[in-house]
Amino acid sequence: MAGPLSHIRILDLSRIMAGPWAGQILADLGADVIKVERAGVGDDTRRWGPPFLKDTEGNETKESGYYLCVNRGKRSIEVDLASNEGQNIIKELAKTSDIVLENFKVGTLERYGLSANDLKQINPKLIYCSVTGFGQNGPQAKDVAYDFMIQAMGGLMSVTGAADGSPGAGPQKVGIPIIDMMTGMYAAISVLAALAKRAENGEGDVIDIGMLDVATAMLANQGMNYLVSGNVPSRKGNKHPNIQPQDVFEVKDGHIVLAVGNDEQFERFSEALNKPEWSQDVRFSTNKERVNNLDVLHPLICDELKKQELRYWLDSFNVAKVPCGPINSVPMVLDEPQVKHREMLQYIDHPLAGKVPQIVSPMKFTNSPLKFDKAPPQLGENTSEILAELGIDGE
Structure with missing residues (x-):
């Protein structure tokens, strides 16, 4: 070998x-x-x-x-x-x-x-x-x-x-x-x-x-979050504890994963949703405020994403260079063109x-x-x- x-x-x-x-x-x-x-x-x-x-x-x-x-x-x-x-x-x-x-x-x-x-x-x-x-x-x-x-x-x-x-x-x-x-x-x-x-x-x-x-x-960021803040990390489902929006969202015919990682991506994400005003809203314009105001932002995103099918959003967000993906089963992973390549x-x-x-x-x-x-x-x-x-x- x-x-x-x-x-x-x-x-x-x-x-x-x-x-x-x-x-x-x-x-x-x-x-x-x-x-x-x-x-x-x-x-x-x-x-x-x-x-x-x-x-x-x-x-x-x-x-x-x-x-x-x-x-x-x-x-x-x-x-x-x-x-x-x-x-x-x-x-x-x-x-x-x-x-x-x-x-x-x-x-x-x-x-x-x-x-x-x-x-x-x-x-x-x-x-x-x-x-x-x-x-x-x-x-x-x-x-x-x-x-x-x-x-x-x-x-x-x-x-x-x-x-x-x-x-x-x-x-x-x-x-x-x-x-x-x-x-x-x-x-x-x-x-x-x-x-x-x-x-x-x-x-x-x-x-x-x-x-x-x-x-x-392996506690990594969760361990350090506790050591820095004194707050005990808790289960949040698919929500990221430090970066938002990062979650699983329902769309018209299934679900999509969004991993918006910085303020520039959020601006492009807002534009792809036809909601450019979100990135100018002081409640959402920075990651810190998006985390603090997630209870307001999350339902707004959910309402918009339910209006279109998965393929529409995947195409739209890929064009906008917003990290996203489907939730693949194991056979779907192995059938991904990139995985095959x-x-x-x-x-x-x-x-x-x-x-x-x-x-x-x-x-x-x-x-x-x-x-x-x-x-x-x-x-x-x-x-x-x-x-x-x-x-x-x-x-």
């Missing part, structure tokens, strides 16, 4: 989503990612279906959609970490690896002799990244965590959902495992930064990533299905273009191959 990390090997001991997401990012970048899976069982997500990939005859395989979304480009080896033989295999792999990714409960790999200290004695240049729910220390360090509960604990659900008192009010989770994915992103960024530092001083590093830490960092959906050869669809990496390099030619591996697909590379007999 090509890419800027084609000279890097990753020993991926992680499973489910956060760690494997980091591993897939690195695999997409060209790294040789060796996915270590529990013998006879494999990654938990292999069983997280339906749906499951169908083979060329239309029969269900054991490859779940969930597993397939996060393990592209890797090689799979089955290892029993509780056995001496399995532990020795991991140590041999660590000798030639640049990075270890793991998301076991705190203390588990230490019992197997596979902790950061253990493996760095074998390979001092190793970069060892641990991904857990709560980090390696603290009162909850040994607790198990899942994305959903961390979305709740980390405050994300307190600012996601319809406003209290409105229909459907109440906390909501994000529709994708966003904490897992962002944890994987932070893990990938961390190991790449450690690689850059190692190139300078020749030393490896140990990295500690906690999902609750990630969720806390950018080749975000690709099909990779698969031994069971013939081809497996993949929504690929958005990273596009000029000098080291990425290639997507290695499907998510079947359980243990590369065991013999990897053992042979280590000089270990497959039996």
Whole structure:
């Protein structure tokens, strides 16, 4: 596989989503990612279906959609970490690896002799990244965590959902495992930064990533809004807490998303609505006043937008250079001309299905273009191959 990390090997001991997401990012970048899976069982997500990939005859395989979304480009080896033989295999792999990714409960790999200290004695240049729910220390360090509960604990659900008192009010989770994915992103960024530092001083590093830490960092503008004002952020549905008008609005035949980001855009927006006087109104002329007077402005906008169909408004606002868009379903996203042009959906050869669809990496390099030619591996697909590379007999 090509890419800027084609000279890097990753020993991926992680499973489910956060760690494997980091591993897939690195695999997409060209790294040789060796996915270590529990013998006879494999990654938990292999069983997280339906749906499951169908083979060329239309029969269900054991490859779940969930597993397939996060393990592209890797090689799979089955290892029993509780056995001496399995532990020795991991140590041999660590000798030639640049990075270890793991998301076991705190203390588990230490019992197997596979902790950061253990493996760095074998390979001092190793970069060892641990991904857990709560980090390696603290009162909850040994607790198990899942994305959903961390979305709740980390405050994300307190600012996601319809406003209290409105229909459907109440906390909501994000529709994708966003904490897992962002944890994987932070893990990938961390190991790449450690690689850059190692190139300078020749030393490896140990990295500690906690999902609750990630969720806390993700509070971003909402967290700072609270720290600056002392006001607790609340759910506002689709309304932006700092910039207006930004919301979902009903039109004659559906809904439109508007993301008016500054005063100049609001002026063009007002003109497109045939309401140029709005941008001169002291209540609406600046973003600060639009936020303060949203209870007046919002119904005025709603009344105007209901007069025309979605296509009319999309065309009008695009001409006026006002950010807007339809609310696409997943198939509609994949059918967007821009998404097609950018080749975000690709099909990779698969031994069971013939081809497996993949929504690929958005990273596009000029000098080291990425290639997507290695499907998510079947359980243990590369065991013999990897053992042979280590000089270990497959039996």
